Amino acid sequence: MLKHILALALKEFLALLRDPRSRFVLIGPPIMQLIIFGYAASFDLDHVPVAIYNQDSGAGGRALVSRIEGSPHFEVVSHLDHDAQIPPLVDNKEVLLVLHIGPRFSAHLSQGGATALQVILDGRNSNTALLALNYLRSIVLDYNQHLATNQGQTGPPVKLSMRAWYNEDLDSHWFIIPGIVGLLTLVVTLVVTALSVAREREQGTFDQLLVTPLRPTAILVGKSIPGLVIGIVEATFIIVVAMLWFDIPLRGHVGALYLGLLLFLFSAVGMGLMISAISVTQQQAVLGAFLFLVPAVILSGFATPIANMPEAVQLLTYLDPLRYFLVIVRGVFLEGDGYALLMDQYWPMAIIGMVSLVAAGWLFRHRMY
């Protein structure tokens, strides 16, 4: 039995690595995606294009404008001189935000009274609009305080003093890049295993395999090993790049992370083999893999918080192995979690892996034509 499994695993590796196309699939897309996610995917907004319509001629208006111009979040692309210029700029997405400073802004301020600022936002993407507004809010808040101290007042009685734990600069890369470890290994492992049986079925070698004394269990295990090994290698590569290139701290136990990784890959391999057992052609297998991948990523909390999802959908996320692994990888990287804290994430993945492997084994025997 052991020798059978070894022979099978060796054959799988040879078949995978001797084929230049599948070699590329293992190396090309992960690096590409790592670059794309590492640099392109971010929740932070920088250089938001804004226009300023400043009717005020006093020092107050100028001071505020220079604060905005000095902020890394904003880039002032135009200064307006009448309000008819506003609609075309927003309509054509040239600016996301227009700040209108009224003609009596400085005058009101110097008289010690309150005054208003008008902000016009492009609300088509509500998420970015809110982010931009928040940045502007903190600039205005800061300016208010500055004015108050200048005038010898103590400022507003309650002040917000903020400290973020785990991600001190609130850099969203710290949140996204550890997630990529889960995302990319899931893609590669799933595709490799999903193709393995389907490829043999398509080429007719699966029949040849089934008439040998190899037991279905041996075939199952032999076919799981390459997925596991390749998954671990790819995950290690991404973890190292995250630490050394993107400077993300790994604060927790490496062992806790790899235990999670192993269980996660185990469940991914199970899912992959199940898809493979159902598919007759490689095309169906790839399609099946993506049919699983897309909801798995959306439901995992990779980009959007699970807590925001409707109740019923939240229940569905418990079936998603990526959900658990993301908690583990983020926990170990940023929080420094250990084994005990992550126990609740380990066992569901073990169950998912077990159930899907048994199902795949059953399908091997019963889906033979």
Next chain:
Amino acid sequence: MNDPALILRDVRKRFSNGDKEILALDGVSIEVKPGSVTGLIGPDGAGKTTLMRLCCGLLQLDGGALEVLGMDAANEPAAVQAVIGYMPQRFGLYEDLSVQENLDLYADLQGVPLSAREARYARLMQMTGLAPFTRRLAGKLSGGMKQKLGLACALVRPPALLLLDEPTVGVDPVSRRELWQIVYSQVQEAGMSVLLSTAYLDEAERCDEVVLLHQGKVLGQAPPAAFSQEMQGRTWEVSSERVPVRRLQTTLARQPGIIDAIINGDRVHIITAPDFPPEAINLLPDTADLQIRAVPPRFEDAFIDRLGDTEDAIQATPEIRQVEKRETGGQPIEVENLERHFGSFIAVKKISFSVKQGEIFGLLGANGAGKTTTFRMLCGLLPVSSGKVSVAGHDLRSASARARGRIGYMAQKFSLYGNLTVTQNLRFFSAAYNLHGQAQKQRIHWALEGFELEPYADTNAGTLPLGYKQRLAFAAALMHEPEILFLDEPTSGVDPLARREFWARTNALAEAGVTVLVTTHFMEEADYCDHLVIMAEGTVLAAGTPHEIRAMARTLDHPEPSMEDAFITLIQQQEGGK
């Protein structure tokens, strides 16, 4: 109108497969005479399909010139395609459309005017005998009917030149005869020119002219009779009352002056070298009752003779073999009332047969007759719907791994790992069959040496020449010295020499006590079997020894029917009985 319909001058076509370049056509020059049927004969990989596709302007030439009905196929593909009809190997019938809808679709595509359609349809339906089935879905037609419908679709607008790529492969003998009748009726009625490719050598004799193609080269172009003519005085049939015909064939094949020996019914058909007198004393001195008589040469004889010249005659690769005897009772393979349904379709209907140890058992039938379904159930690859299957005393579907270790299996198409080397493939399959360490090494060595695979030991299996692929598949199936060997269509598309090599090897295995079950759609291969079952539409049409089955079709004016004649007679009897 006496210009050739098709002229090829020094045509070359290369394909590159990774870093390897394959010369599919190497300086082919042929002419197709107008108003006649030209047969393009050659084994798989000879370049037949490439040639057809070049003629349609579907591929670019790499050299030479190609003229179709006076037009250059390379420069004016659209004009050429407008006047020719092409039926590729797997014709694009829409299985979910009815016969009529398929015809309409092709009529629309070919721009046949509505006014002309009715008469044309009627003629085509009458020729193909499909008239009662116009509303049936194409997917529900039998293999032969599908092929006839494909031909009808290619003929819906009468073309000046008709190209048919292996129209008769895997089709039952009755449908094959009908297809030929349709082709000839078109030649006579419309003066159509036809270029037809086939792997069946007996079909060559039905052509007006034959082009022999082998490994991208033309071996000759002449009327079929001219080919056979060269062989006059060199073909004989040998028989003996006392020696079994298979042993006789094996012995004769080893004789120095004999170029070829094949079983034909109860006799052995031999080709002798020129100037080699086939006296009984020369052949088998110790067999007293050897009878030798001269027979008229056939086309196949000429083909073998010519191929034998080009190929280094390594021929068969006999190898060391163990003989094992079964002590326990019961036949190695027993099948009782076996049935298999696919939905409402019954692929195999209550068939029963049994196979004795050490015999070659043939499962014959056209594509769709149910032999592959039966075969897969025997191997345990497909669950049975009802009935009983026993192989070496087990149902392989539920049998232990050890029972599977006693059988060998060779699939229809090459099914080893293409991007693993020959040695890696052998190593994997021997490990799968529980061979390790020294025993494994010995067996791999045996396979490499016995099948002359040593020069290819580190070549990827997928890039081997066709004949070597089959040797490797054979070797992989024999690594563990199985008692029972299953061979699915091992000779389909293989050239006649490789077929002889295959049967020589199979014979040797049977002599050594291995039970062999083989499927084939070549009726003439029945004679190599000890026992056989002919299947048609899921039922057993006839069972017995080749001699017995031929006897069923023996009549006064047809004293020596071929297996194909027997098949046709039996089918007609069955239909008459209904």
